[in-house]
Amino acid sequence: MITHEEDFDKANLVLTVDTQRGLQALLDYIIYLGIKANEVLPYFFQSNRIHTDSGMTTIGTYLLTLFKHQITSWLGITPQFITDNVGEINSVEQCRPIVAFLSTVLDLCSREKDIRQQYGRQFIHGIYTCWPQFSPLYYSTNIDDKLLIVTLLTKTFIIDSHQLILHEQFDNISQMYLSLLIDKQLNLTFKTRLLDLLPFFASLDTDEDLKEDKRKKWSDDFSRTLHTFTADCFPLKSTEFHKGTQEYHDYQGAIRKILSALELSSSFILFELLIWMLCCEQNHIFEDEILSSINRFIIKLNDHNKQMNLLDYIYSILFGKNILFRIEHRLNALEKFILKMLTSVKKTTLIEFYKKYIS
Known part of the structure; x- marks a missing residue:
């Protein structure tokens, strides 16, 4: 039964199971007869x-839910269906429903194992290829538009987080991510959503699939962006925000997502960032959480060379070889975490460290 509401351009849809099955069979037959994707997708x-x-819900979401198996299997065997059928996008208004549709397709891929395994990679490849056409959302002043494009990117990572690295749109998408992190028009509540993607981007500085020069450039850009992000969004003193306020909640959430990303990615850049944050204050409000996470990070490395690099870095702080750290920073480092780090590394690493700098 379909009931139209003329004043609000809405409708009530209630379809029996038999009606749904009949419509699904009809679409199967229409597809069999050879209808083109661009004749169907606009709906x-x-x-x-x-x-x-x-x-x-929206009409598009309802139709995709109703015909999910017919649509995804059909589009999955249609070469370049996204790139061929998205068409030219000239405005935010055109972009929103298309990205919402693609986001719903990825939801189906996430939930349906068969769809994900058969068509997931092709869907993601098509989305990345079309990414420049979604730029109206990125440049929009509406925060919901930016959230829509971030949500789409997040859902591609849920299905296959590695595919972006080798895609031709890697630079475009990764720079969009960094730009959003330091966009002064966005608040920390929004940027905390961006930090959900941090484990992936943080792992790139050690990813061997990236060429050395590209990895070096990425690491420099990533490190610089993170320091700008924390300077713009975090308080000068960690105790500035009062417990129970939205600011405190966002700040705590951001710290915890950075810590989670550190442990998931084993990123030295995140390690440096957290060490810097600890050294800038004598008593950081989240000091215990940060130190516990760093301890787990060091133990998880379980690699002699990587652990030695961490100790070399700490040594450079203590003995003034790192110009970013003033004397008060060095004293904070000595007091807070040197002993904990030395007791967290492997015995062979500790022995080599003593031989290198002390004996």
């Missing part, structure tokens, strides 16, 4: 909101 891009037996 799935419609953003008009409707009432259904399962709640409020």
